[in-house]
Structures are given as C-alpha cells and as structure tokens.
Amino acid sequence: MAGIDRVRADRYVIPLETALSDSTHGTMEAFEIVTARVTDADGAEGTGYTFTCGVNGGAIADILGREMAPRVQGREADAIEKIWHDLWWAFHYGGRGGPTVLALSALDMALWDLKARRAGLPLWRLLGGYDPRVATYAGGIDLHLSAADLIDQTHANRENGHRAIKMKVGRPRLSEDVDKIAAMRDAFGPDMPLMVDANMAYTVDGAIRAARAFAPFDLTWFEEPIPPDDLAGHARVVAEGGLPVAAGENLRSLWEFTSLIASGGVTFPEPDVTNCGGVTPFLKIAHLAEAFHLPLTSHGAHEFTVHLLAAIPNASYLEAHGFGLDAYIETPLAIEDGRATAPDRPGHGIVFDWDRLEAIRA
Ligand SMILES: [Mg+2]
Numbered sequence: 001m002a003g004i005d006r007v008r009a010d011r012y013v014i015p016l017e018t019a020l021s022d023s024t025h026g027t028m029e030a031f032e033i034v035t036a037r038v039t040d041a042d043g044a045e046g047t048g049y050t051f052t053c054g055v056n057g058g059a060i061a062d063i064l065g066r067e068m069a070p071r072v073q074g075r076e077a078d079a080i081e082k083i084w085h086d087l088w089w090a091f092h093y094g095g096r097g098g099p100t101v102l103a104l105s106a107l108d109m110a111l112w113d114l115k116a117r118r119a120g121l122p123l124w125r126l127l128g129g130y131d132p133r134v135a136t137y138a139g140g141i142d143l144h145l146s147a148a149d150l151i152d153q154t155h156a157n158r159e160n161g162h163r164a165i166k167m168k169v170g171r172p173r174l175s176e177d178v179d180k181i182a183a184m185r186d187a188f189g190p191d192m193p194l195m196v197d198a199n200m201a202y203t204v205d206g207a208i209r210a211a212r213a214f215a216p217f218d219l220t221w222f223e224e225p226i227p228p229d230d231l232a233g234h235a236r237v238v239a240e241g242g243l244p245v246a247a248g249e250n251l252r253s254l255w256e257f258t259s260l261i262a263s264g265g266v267t268f269p270e271p272d273v274t275n276c277g278g279v280t281p282f283l284k285i286a287h288l289a290e291a292f293h294l295p296l297t298s299h300g301a302h303e304f305t306v307h308l309l310a311a312i313p314n315a316s317y318l319e320a321h322g323f324g325l326d327a328y329i330e331t332p333l334a335i336e337d338g339r340a341t342a343p344d345r346p347g348h349g350i351v352f353d354w355d356r357l358e359a360i361r362a
Contacts, residue, residue, distance in 0.1 A: 002042040002077060004073055007069035008065065009061040021143045035048070038114055046077075049274065077115070112279040114347070124310035130311055140154075142168050143170060154188060177213075197246075221268050222246070224247050231259055234263060269288075274304075306333060
C-alpha cells in the first residue's frame with residue numbers, strides 16, 4: 001500500500017441562487033466549502049469536503065492544510081482508523097468539535113474515497129453493501145416562505161423526483177407554523193411523507209407544545225426542536241411531545257451521539273458526514289443506531305452520503321439539499337420517484353469541476 005504523499009486544502013464560497021433561511025442562521029446567501037485532496041505515492045487521489053454556513057472556513061482550511069497535512073504525510077493511506085485516532089488525540093485539547101472536526105471529516109472522507117478507488121469499488125460496496133437505492137427527501141431551507149410559496153416550491157421538488165418533503169418551522173408565532181403545515185397537508189394529501197425542522201428554535205416546554213400542535217398532521221419527524229446539549233430535554237420532548245424526533249447535525253462525535261441515543265431523546269439519529277468526523281465515525285453512529293433499533297437519516301452532502309446509507313440496513317431517508325454544489329460537480333445525484341441510487345463508479349464517484357471552482361476560490 002502506497003503512503004500519503006500530499007494533502008491539499010482549498011476553500012471556496014458558493015453563491016446561492018436564492019437566499020435561504022432557518023430559525024438559527026437567519027438569511028443565508030452563500031455557503032463555504034473546504035475540499036481535502038489526498039494524493040498517494042502512486043499518484044492516486046481521493047477527495048473529501050466539508051461545508052459551513054459562511055464562517056470558520058479559513059480556520060478549517062488552515063487546520064487541514066497546515067497542521068493535519070504534515071502529520072499524515074508518509075503514513076499508509078489505508079490505515080484510516082489509526083490515522084483518525086492519532087489526529088483526534090493530537091488535536092484534542094483545542095479540538096473535540098468545531099473547525100478541527102470539520103477538517104478531520106474532509107480528510108477522512110478523502111482517505112475512504114482513495115481506499116475505495118484503489119480497490120476498484122464504489123464506496124457503498126466497500127463499506128458494507130446493503131442496497132444502492134436510498135429513499136430521499138427534499139430538505140427545504142424555507143422558514144421565510146409563505147404557505148403559497150411553500151406549495152409552489154413543493155410542486156417543483158415533486159417534478160424533480162422528490163416524494164418526501166421537509167419544511168422549516170420556528171416562526172415567532174406557533175400558529176403561523178401550524179397554518180403552513182395544514183396548508184401543505186391540504187395541498188398534497190395525507191400520504192406525502194412530511195417532516196418539520198425547527199433548527200433548535202424552542203425551549204423544552206415550547207417544543208412539547210409545538211409537537212402537540214403538529215401531532216394531527218402525521219409528521220414523519222420533528223427535527224432539532226431544542227439545542228443539542230440538552231439530553232434530558234430531548235427525552236422529555238420525545239416522551240411528552242408525542243412525535244418522533246430527528247437530531248444530530250450539531251453533534252460532533254460518536255460519543256455525543258452515544259449520549260443522545262442512550263438518553264432516549266432521539267428517534268432518527270441524523271449525523272452529517274462532513275461534520276461528525278467523517279466516514280469512520282458516521283458508520284459507527286449508524287451501527288450504534290441499529291443496535292438501538294433506530295432508523296438513521298442524514299444531514300447534508302447527499303451526493304456523498306448516499307453511499308453511507310446504501311451501505312447499512314437501517315437507513316431511513318437521505319436528506320437532499322445541495323448547498324449549491326451541483327453547479328460545481330459533473331455528477332449531481334439524480335432523484336427519481338423519491339429515491340437516489342449510489343453510483344457504481346469507484347470511490348464516491350463525485351467528479352468536481354475544479355476549473356469552475358477556481359472562479360469562486362476564497
Ligand atoms: Mg436540520
């Protein structure tokens with residue numbers, strides 16, 4: 001096995017065609033992406049990447065390119081578990097989350113891509129190989145939309161192959177959210193899988209009140225009702241609210257997921273491969289959920305994550321929201337009749353358009 005020759009970090013700012021909004025981040029007009037490119041001594045390459053809502057990208061690229069790169073140079077590229085643990089502990093004092101774990105995520109994804117490409121296998125087969133066809137949903141970032149605009153957006157999503165829809169909640173008055181959910185049910189009927197996402201907008205008591213108000217609409221889940229650190233609060237929302245709860249996009253390690261799952265405070269664990277530490281911990285979180293008989297969903301980076309949900313037996317829905325990346329890759333993930341299919345190309349199979357990316361380099 002060839003050693004790691006080079007790790008390259010690059011940062012880009014992707015403009016969004018239309019502004020997005022949620023209850024925590026307000027209005028968003030651009031996302032940052034930091035890419036990790038690992039080259040081995042034979043010249044083979046693997047790529048990974050991570051996103052931010054527009055801040056921290058400089059720190060992530062610096063940690064990856066200036067501090068992590070020299071620590072992995074010359075290491076065996078396929079000894080990923082060892083590299084992950086060595087980096088986790090080398091960066092632990094100032095790490096344990098934040099930019100460090102986002103940098104580690106991108107690097108770990110690149111190493112897995114490299115390993116799969118060298119093996120000549122699509123990533124989903126290398127990682128387990130369960131079913132390449134994965135159910136998806138359209139994750140709207142649409143708190144600002146009126147009911148009429150939300151319905152228009154949903155028609156467009158359904159024309160693009162989606163069958164399940166998630167909408168934002170957390171408006172200043174609960175009745176505004178309830179009215180919009182009711183309008184969606186009126187427009188699309190009782191059978192369309194529908195999720196809501198509060199992006200941590202509520203107190204525990206507020207989330208329980210909201211869950212009870214949403215209960216008549218048969219939602220698939222209520223996502224991130226409260227901030228991620230309140231484990232006892234999550235358990236109360238699940239027990240007293242009466243809705244399944246999805247959470248995890250703001251957890252940054254296997255051990256944070258372990259605590260939340262063990263607390264009984266989550267129904268659909270929702271890791272993001274670009275911020276939980278990469279493929280290595282994502283799969284452990286997936287298997288931990290399986291051991292607790294919980295279905296796993298995902299956050300972000302759907303073109304990569306389709307491989308991870310295709311590798312495991314307990315996948316529920318893959319979240320699809322592109323963060324604008326589709327315009328910079330030659331291989332956007334197709335959604336057909338509510339499903340995506342993990343590519344059969346070696347590795348993750350995502351082909352970046354580096355020339356186009358050059359124009360948005362930060
Ligand atoms: Mg969310």
